Every structure is written in structure tokens, then in C-alpha cells.
Amino acid sequence: MKVSIYVSPKKGVLDPAGQAALGALKSLGFxxxxxxxxxxxxxxRLEDIDAGKAEDRVQEMCERLLANPIIEDYRIEMGD
Amino acid sequence: MKVSIYVSPKKGVLDPAGQAALGALKSLGFxxxxxxxxxxxxxxRLEDIDAGKAEDRVQEMCERLLANPIIEDYRIEMGD
Structure with a gap:
């Protein structure tokens, strides 16, 4: 089973990589x-997991490792 | 206008961050x-741009700065 997770900086949290990209895009003429x-x-990619439990497990992975819930939002999309 | 861009390592390209996350998830019991x-x-977020031209411009941003087309794939999603 494929799972996509989208992690983004929360509104109001500084995003230095985004600011650097913004500056670079502007200087390239964009x-x-x-x-x-x-x-x-x-x-x-998950294997051997009950589809009913998978989303809870992925949410736990996000909270514990994949995202930092203090400064980041995340969205989980199950399946392809 | 809001634009979302998804950049991912091409199949076959090493992804050390992904490998590190995989090892950490396994050691956490996942x-x-x-x-x-x-x-x-x-x-x-784009401003003052003709919607018809926006996607071409974003593709150019990806090719020139936001992605590395040699080792990364990208997908552009226009609008909210």
C-alpha cells in the first residue's frame, strides 16, 4: 500500500528555505x-498491514518522527 | 494563485534521507x-499573472531552480 504524506511549515513559522527560494526566483526574473x-x-510503502489500521499507524509515524507537530502541519493520503 | 509542486527522487536514485527515516521507523517498531x-x-503564491501562462512559468521555475530534473521528478498542481 502506498501512502503520501505532505508536511508543510505552519502559518507564521519562519521558513528559511522558502525565503531563500523566493529570493532566488525573483533574481532569476520570476x-x-x-x-x-x-x-x-x-x-x-507499507506491507502486511490491515487497511483499517494503516491510517492510524501512519498518523503515529507522523507525530513521532516524520513531522514536527509544533511547527509543521501534515496531511496523509492513503493509496495511490 | 496557489500552486503546489511535488518533487520526488527518481526511481533508482539513492535517497539517504528516506533510508534514514526507514531505519528510524523500523527501530520505533513500525x-x-x-x-x-x-x-x-x-x-x-503567484500574483499578477495570466492564468494561461502560469503553468509554463512554474515549469520553468522547476527546471531552473526548484527541482533537479536529472535526479528528481516533479508534478505541478495549479490552484487550491
Whole structure:
């Protein structure tokens, strides 16, 4: 089973990588870019797991390791 | 206009961050995880741009700065 997880900096949290990308895009001539936020796109492959339990398990993985819930939001998408 | 970009390591390209996360998940007891790949989730906000041109411009941003097309795939999603 494939699982996609989208982790992004919470609103109001500084995002230095996003700010650096914004500056670089502007200096390359992409003046239309008003804001850039950079998070993580995580793709898991799970094996031998009950589909009913999988989402709870993935949420636990996010809370414990994959995201930092204090400064990051995350969204889980089960399946392909 | 909001744009989401999903950047992921190409198949076959080493992903040390993903491997480290895989090892950490296993040692935390998440034995059902068979593979982890970690890419970037980039959120852009564009202003004052013709919607018809926006996707081409974003593709150019990806090719020139936001992704490395040699080792990464990317997918662009226009709008919210």
C-alpha cells in the first residue's frame, strides 16, 4: 500500500528555505512569485498491514518522527 | 494563485534521507514500512499573472531552480 504524506511549515513559522527560494526566483526574473513555502513530500510503502489500521499507524509515524507537530502541519493520503 | 509542486527522487536514485527515516521507523517498531522516499512539497503564491501562462512559468521555475530534473521528478498542481 502506498501512502503520501505532505508536511508543510505552519502559518507564521519562519521558513528559511522558502525565503531563500523566493529570493532566488525573483533574481532569476520570476517577479510574479509572491511567496514560497517548502515542506516535505514523503512516500511510504507499507506491507502486511490491515487497511483499517494503516491510517492510524501512519498518523503515529507522523507525530513521532516524520513531522514536527509544533511547527509543521501534515496531511496523509492513503493509496495511490 | 496557489500552486503546489511535488518533487520526488527518481526511481533508482539513492535517497539517504528516506533510508534514514526507514531505519528510524523500523527501530520505533513500525515494521510494516517497506520503503520511504522523501522529496519536497513546495507551495507557491503567484500574483499578477495570466492564468494561461502560469503553468509554463512554474515549469520553468522547476527546471531552473526548484527541482533537479536529472535526479528528481516533479508534478505541478495549479490552484487550491
Amino acid at each position: 517577479g510574479e512569485v509572491a511567496d514560497v513555502r517548502i515542506g516535505k513530500y514523503i512516500i511510504l | 515494521g510494516e514500512v517497506a520503503d520511504v522516499r522523501i522529496g519536497k512539497y513546495i507551495i507557491l
